[in-house]
Amino acid sequence: MNMPITGTAFLKRAQVIGRLRLALPEACVLFDxxxxxxxxxxxxxxxxxxxxxxALPENEEQVRHALRAxxxxxxxxxxxxxxxxxxxxxxxxxxxxxxxxSKMKRILAVDPVARVARVQPGVRNLAITEAAAPYGLYYxxxxxxxxxxxxxxxxxxxxxxxxCLKYGLTVHNVLRVRGVTIEGEVVEFGSEALDAPxxxxxxxxxxxxxxxxxxxEITVKLVPAPEAARVILAAFDDVERSGTAVAAMIAAGIIxxxxxxxxxxxxxxxxxYVHAGxxxxxxxxxxxxxxxxxxxxEEEIARxxxxxxxxxxxxxxxxxxxAERLKFWSGRKAAFAAMGxxxxxxxxxxxxxxxxxxxxxxxxxxxxxAKYGLRCPNVFHAGDGNLHPLILFDANDPDELRRTEAFAxxxxxxxxEVGGTITGEHGVGIEKINQMCVQFSPxxxxxxxAVKRAFDPKELLNPGKNIPTxxxxxxxxxxxxxxADLPFPGLERF
Amino acid sequence: MSDAxxxxxxxxxxxxxxxxxxxxxxxxxxxxxxxxxxxVLDTRACAxxxxxxxxxxxxxANCGTGLAELEAALHAxxxxxxxxxxxxxxxxxxxxxxxxxxxGPRRAAAGAVRDFVLGVTIMDARARVLRFxxxxxxxxxxxxxxRLVAGSMGTLGLILDASLKVLPLPVAETTLRFxxxxxxxxxxxxxxxxxxxxxxxxxxxxSELALRLSGAAAAVRAACEKLGGGRVGxxxxxxxxxxxxxxxxxxxxxDIPLWRLSVPSNAPxxxxxxxxxxxxxxxxxxxxxxxxxxxLREAARRAGGHATLFRGGDKSAGVFQPLEPALAKIHxxxxxxxxxxxxxxxxxxxxxx
Numbered sequence: 001m002n003m004p005i006t007g008t009a010f011l012k013r014a015q016v017i018g019r020l021r022l023a024l025p026e027a028c029v030l031f032d033x034x035x036x037x038x039x040x041x042x043x044x045x046x047x048x049x050x051x052x053x054x055a056l057p058e059n060e061e062q063v064r065h066a067l068r069a070x071x072x073x074x075x076x077x078x079x080x081x082x083x084x085x086x087x088x089x090x091x092x093x094x095x096x097x098x099x100x101x102s103k104m105k106r107i108l109a110v111d112p113v114a115r116v117a118r119v120q121p122g123v124r125n126l127a128i129t130e131a132a133a134p135y136g137l138y139y140x141x142x143x144x145x146x147x148x149x150x151x152x153x154x155x156x157x158x159x160x161x162x163x164c165l166k167y168g169l170t171v172h173n174v175l176r177v178r179g180v181t182i183e184g185e186v187v188e189f190g191s192e193a194l195d196a197p198x199x200x201x202x203x204x205x206x207x208x209x210x211x212x213x214x215x216x217e218i219t220v221k222l223v224p225a226p227e228a229a230r231v232i233l234a235a236f237d238d239v240e241r242s243g244t245a246v247a248a249m250i251a252a253g254i255i256x257x258x259x260x261x262x263x264x265x266x267x268x269x270x271x272x273y274v275h276a277g278x279x280x281x282x283x284x285x286x287x288x289x290x291x292x293x294x295x296x297x298e299e300e301i302a303r304x305x306x307x308x309x310x311x312x313x314x315x316x317x318x319x320x321x322x323a324e325r326l327k328f329w330s331g332r333k334a335a336f337a338a339m340g341x342x343x344x345x346x347x348x349x350x351x352x353x354x355x356x357x358x359x360x361x362x363x364x365x366x367x368x369x370a371k372y373g374l375r376c377p378n379v380f381h382a383g384d385g386n387l388h389p390l391i392l393f394d395a396n397d398p399d400e401l402r403r404t405e406a407f408a409x410x411x412x413x414x415x416x417e418v419g420g421t422i423t424g425e426h427g428v429g430i431e432k433i434n435q436m437c438v439q440f441s442p443x444x445x446x447x448x449x450a451v452k453r454a455f456d457p458k459e460l461l462n463p464g465k466n467i468p469t470x471x472x473x474x475x476x477x478x479x480x481x482x483x484a485d486l487p488f489p490g491l492e493r494f
Numbered sequence: 495m496s497d498a499x500x501x502x503x504x505x506x507x508x509x510x511x512x513x514x515x516x517x518x519x520x521x522x523x524x525x526x527x528x529x530x531x532x533x534v535l536d537t538r539a540c541a542x543x544x545x546x547x548x549x550x551x552x553x554x555a556n557c558g559t560g561l562a563e564l565e566a567a568l569h570a571x572x573x574x575x576x577x578x579x580x581x582x583x584x585x586x587x588x589x590x591x592x593x594x595x596x597x598g599p600r601r602a603a604a605g606a607v608r609d610f611v612l613g614v615t616i617m618d619a620r621a622r623v624l625r626f627x628x629x630x631x632x633x634x635x636x637x638x639x640x641r642l643v644a645g646s647m648g649t650l651g652l653i654l655d656a657s658l659k660v661l662p663l664p665v666a667e668t669t670l671r672f673x674x675x676x677x678x679x680x681x682x683x684x685x686x687x688x689x690x691x692x693x694x695x696x697x698x699x700x701s702e703l704a705l706r707l708s709g710a711a712a713a714v715r716a717a718c719e720k721l722g723g724g725r726v727g728x729x730x731x732x733x734x735x736x737x738x739x740x741x742x743x744x745x746x747x748x749d750i751p752l753w754r755l756s757v758p759s760n761a762p763x764x765x766x767x768x769x770x771x772x773x774x775x776x777x778x779x780x781x782x783x784x785x786x787x788x789x790l791r792e793a794a795r796r797a798g799g800h801a802t803l804f805r806g807g808d809k810s811a812g813v814f815q816p817l818e819p820a821l822a823k824i825h826x827x828x829x830x831x832x833x834x835x836x837x838x839x840x841x842x843x844x845x846x847x
Binding site for chain 2: 111112113114115116135136137157158160164165168169171172181185186187188191192193194195196197198199200201203204206207208212224225226227247248250251253254255292293295296298299300352353354355356381383384385386419420421422423424425426427428432436439440441443444447448450451452453454455466467
């Protein structure tokens with residue numbers, strides 16, 4: 001809960017409001033608790049905080065003035081897109097400004113010849129594809145929240161989706177980001193050519209969780225929509241075999257447009273919700289999609305079917321039309337919503353592991369279910385090795401919440417142990433900040449902070465997210481133990 | 495292995511502001527960049543592919559590994575570096591490839607070096623070993639320093655190893671040739687790129703456009719029917735694309751300064767003096783020209799891109815396009831955050847650092 005703001009903090013807040021109201025229209029500066037309530041959390045609603053002030057700039061000039069004011073007053077700024085993030089990256093600060101880019105939501109240009117779209121940060125991901133569709137083009141990254149999430153947020157998180165293996169992440173599909181530094185300077189990272197002079201700051205800014213600059217305009221790449229797409233729904237009586245099938249697919253030289261897995265618990269939960277006709281007895285279901293020209297798809301589906309059969313799938317169904325393709329996908333796409341129906345709360349994790357460790361990981365999670373007395377269905381971007389275990393719990397039961405957090409921490413640390421990462425596409429935010437102390441060494445964390453200071457000398461942009469301080473790591477009590485996995489064990493460490 | 499790292503760390507500790515280091519592998523890209531300073535640190539002391547699992551689509555190799563050795567290992571498993579990095583000589587190394595950040599003919603279709611970097615280990619100016627990214631396809635923990643290292647010309651640290659995403663070799667490949675003037679070629683390349691065609695490379699020069707199609711046999715066959723043009727024999731096509739990638743094609747021979755203009759793919763003909771070869775679906779324009787640097791930079795800027803003096807010529811006007819002041823400030827601070835005394839490849843990118 002928020003404490004009442006008193007003394008010098010109160011004076012500072014009045015100053016911030018005053019400066020913001022000089023730069024922004026009156027209706028674009030909110031400071032009543034009731035008005036600010038919708039901004040107190042993002043998609044990770046377990047973490048809430050009422051911001052000091054909410055600013056809703058309408059254009060880049062207003063962003064510039066707002067940031068400059070915050071810089072001069074030494075006030076932290078948390079930028080926010082649509083607020084669909086799952087790691088608390090847009091969690092406000094009581095002593096800070098919550099800068100919502102939601103009013104900047106214009107599609108500035110769609111150029112079908114150059115195959116780019118120039119958009120403001122508040123534009124929804126799906127709106128770009130809708131604007132490009134008349135030209136036979138689309139924007140490839142499709143996070144499951146694409147109907148609501150904003151492209152600015154996608155850039156901040158380097159968002160993925162179900163087609164990443166073939167079409168890449170946000171970082172592969174953005175050409176240029178225009179933004180404003182905390183000092184109020186306008187900067188352009190990347191360009192509408194395929195590269196830009198100097199360091200690849202575009203790559204650095206993508207996925208930086210709003211900690212380096214505030215995005216005001218983005219140029220994205222558009223790609224031709226495939227003429228045809230079909231999906232195979234394959235059932236396995238053993239999780240291990242479905243993992244082998246994924247490896248066999250890659251070994252056969254096939255890069256599927258989508259390759260997704262659901263375990264039995266996830267399948268049962270979603271079937272009840274979407275009635276897609278899934279096989280409820282399968283230990284694992286694989287969805288394997290091919291897209292391209294009709295000739296290409298036909299050839300690839302035949303090769304995929306052969307691989308799946310060889311890997312021991314006991315049943316296949318190939319979508320015969322677009323309606324059926326969407327039906328096969330419906331359960332996977334609705335997985336999170338389905339969990340909401342069978343449990344008061346669920347906690348979604350986002351680790352990525354080498355694909356070959358999948359079966360081991362699922363066995364590990366099954367053991368944790370018993371250890372903590374909690375259910376945990378699994379959905380999985382199998383092609384990328386990106387896991388989304390969903391721990392089901394009741395937030396009103398403090399002990400369940402505590403067990404859930406301990407469960408999740410064990411899973412994330414296991415991801416690191418098997419050579420993976422704590423977050424594939426949802427970001428670190430506030431949620432996984434402690435596990436950063438396990439994944440990175442103190443030297444590496446210190447270098448991250450030095451990178452931040454190169455953009456943001458006073459560390460005012462979204463402080464406390466993504467990169468933990470060494471002090472926080474010491475308190476967490478887990479300093480980086482990579483043990484025998486150290487890349488250069490022969491080297492002396494300092 | 496640890497001997498090499500001891501050697502690196504001792505060399506780096508002995509370096510200082512007055513004794514900088516020049517990081518160098520096979521030296522095949524010595525021609526590229528602004529200037530050299532300092533004593534050579536030979537990165538080939540640390541070589542070899544350390545992990546390669548074809549079914550994970552990931553390979554990890556030490557900095558001094560020969561690029562040829564790496565590609566041979568991939569080809570044996572019918573996989574490839576999809577960005578087709580140029581070697582510019584038999585001795586090219588993995589570290590040099592990553593530091594130079596150059597990509598070849600497939601770039602417009604598949605992506606650049608940076609798009610395939612999954613993780614790097616570097617030794618910084620204090621001889622600390624830092625590891626960023628990893629060996630998995632999706633990873634958003636911390637800032638993406640591993641992609642930042644790609645194309646940084648060795649100015650941020652000594653690259654010790656790199657993990658790269660690899661892709662399967664295409665099953666089928668065909669090259670087509672068309673007669674068309676520059677404006678028609680640019681127009682056609684942009685039109686085709688907006689359709690689902692398996693184009694993997696393009697090169698226009700003189701009045702001839704070469705187009706490479708790669709992918710599933712059925713897709714390549716169908717595209718050939720749609721596009722027309724004259725089919726080039728497989729041997730000839732391979733030699734041609736190798737010439738474009740390695741700059742051994744007759745266009746790239748000669749002593750005239752070679753400029754690299756990176757522009758939006760649909761930028762109209764630039765109408766600059768000199769001979770031109772266009773790659774990347776119109777987005778890369780090579781110019782062999784003695785024209786003034788300011789003229790070329792201004793033309794590139796107006797088209798929405800930038801110009802690099804790639805090979806030869808007078809480097810005093812700056813090899814790389816000067817940065818806007820706000821970006822230059824960030825560059826200088828970033829450089830200082832990794833290498834405060836500027837001991838690594840000082841002046842190789844910009845004279846300021």
